[in-house]
Amino acid sequence: MWSRRRFLEAVSALPVTFGFAGTAAPAAAAKAAAGKARDYFAELGVRPFINAAGTYTAMTASLMPPEVIAAYEFASKHFVMLDELHDKVGERIATLLRAEGAMVTCGAASALTLGTAAVLTGKDTQKMVELPNLANMKSEVIIQKAHRFGYDHAVRNCGVRLVEVETPEDVDRAVNDKTAMMLFYNAAAPPGPIPDVEFVRLGKKHGIPTFNDAAADVPPVENFWKYTGMGFDLVAFSGGKGIRGPQSAGLLLGRKDLIEAARLNAPPNGNTVGRGMKVNKEEMLGMLVALERFVKMDHALEGKEFERRAELIRASATAVPGVKAEVFVPPVSNHVPHIRVTWDGGDEAAAAAVVKAMKDGEPSIAIRNEKEALVVGVWMMQPGEDKVVARRLRQVLEKKA
Secondary structure (H helix, E strand, O other): OOOHHHHHHHHHOOOOOOOOOOOOHHHHHHHHHOOOOOOHHHHHOOOOOEEOOOOOHHHOOOOOOHHHHHHHHHHOOOOOOHHHHHHHHHHHHHHHOOOOEEEEEOOHHHHHHHHHHHHHHOOOHHHHHHOOOOOOOOOEEEEEHHHOOOOOHHHHOOOOEEEEEOOHHHHHHHOOOOEEEEEEEHHHOOOOOOOHHHHHHHHHHHOOOEEEEOOOOOOOOOHHHHHHHHOOOEEEEEOOOOOOOOOOOEEEEEOHHHHHHHHHOOOOOOOOOOOOOOOOHHHHHHHHHHHHHHHHOOHHHHHHHHHHHHHHHHHHHHOOOOEEEEEEOOOOOOOOOEEEEEEOOOOHHHHHHHHHHHHHOOOOEEOEEEOOEEEEEOOOOOOOHHHHHHHHHHHHHHHHO
16 A cells, blocks of 8 residues: 555656546546546545635645746756755855855744754754753743744744743843743734844844744845844745745755754754754755745736736725725735725624635635635736636625625
8 A cells, every 4th residue: 555655756756737626537547548637636536726815834835936846857857965955055045045054944844943953052963862852952942922923833842941021121131041042933023022123132132043933024035135134143934935936845044053053953864853854855956946036036027916916806896885805915924915805794704604605616716814804815826817716706795795
């Protein structure tokens, strides 16, 4: 019997086509026999959808552009030494993103774990073996209370205790000989009362490394060098969201010595806290090409296209009596145009029903709701899908609103 790993390895080596479910497996096999591309999702009974929500991991985030797929495929056909590729890709990315050091990780959460491990162990291989036993290491990480988030477990994987603060004076009181690091969650700035510049200043004042989780915070492209330029010692980014690299890839940027220590805590090195966080050659090369593409692309032109899509959907929704809709741009994470839709008498249950109706319809469309409001994201749509979403949303709202 095939294991899940063997199945995924086999599927990853094959070209992927996107289609809607409904075709029976025998029919798909017949098409393949006739020389047509297989529809693997149809064979598996998995239904693709139009992504009108955003770059959420559960929705498989983003789609890799052709250049990234080409790099991924190229890497799949050759053997190289993994450490050598890590070195060369890291050097290229560091130059591209104006950082002292850089490495590709298996997602932003992995970057958080490896960066924390680097701060704790430095290049001491014995300490790497001992993690998460911190008997001979510092063991506390300072974080703003408002910055506690669903991914701080990635930092706690290393055995540290998070110490919550709310003011600069709290930071001064919290720092002691056990303090290893100060963690900043960029998506919560605000409501976190200590701004990023002040947080870095406090870290420098006490000689404590500062780490910024900016996972979903590009675009804008300038954020790649904004936070390291500000003085953060480490910054984590997700690779498979707006950058449109491989979904399971991420980035760790920052001080060269800490990046080198993070590398030692990561594969192919064994007996480390990061041993399970493997990044393959395809992801490394794909991430590099995705970044090269992202840095040089015309973001202003892309932004205008996002605005056009958002306005089309907003206008279509508000054509329904009683429906209100506005275009908005989140201040930090996912900093691109979205549409917020509400209607007279609508509540959270009604909004959830619209989300379900959109998902269950034909074609399947993923949107989301925040309490009584529907939220539509336009940046992961493929050309022409904005018209489909606008039409379907209006049809569903006419029945629900």
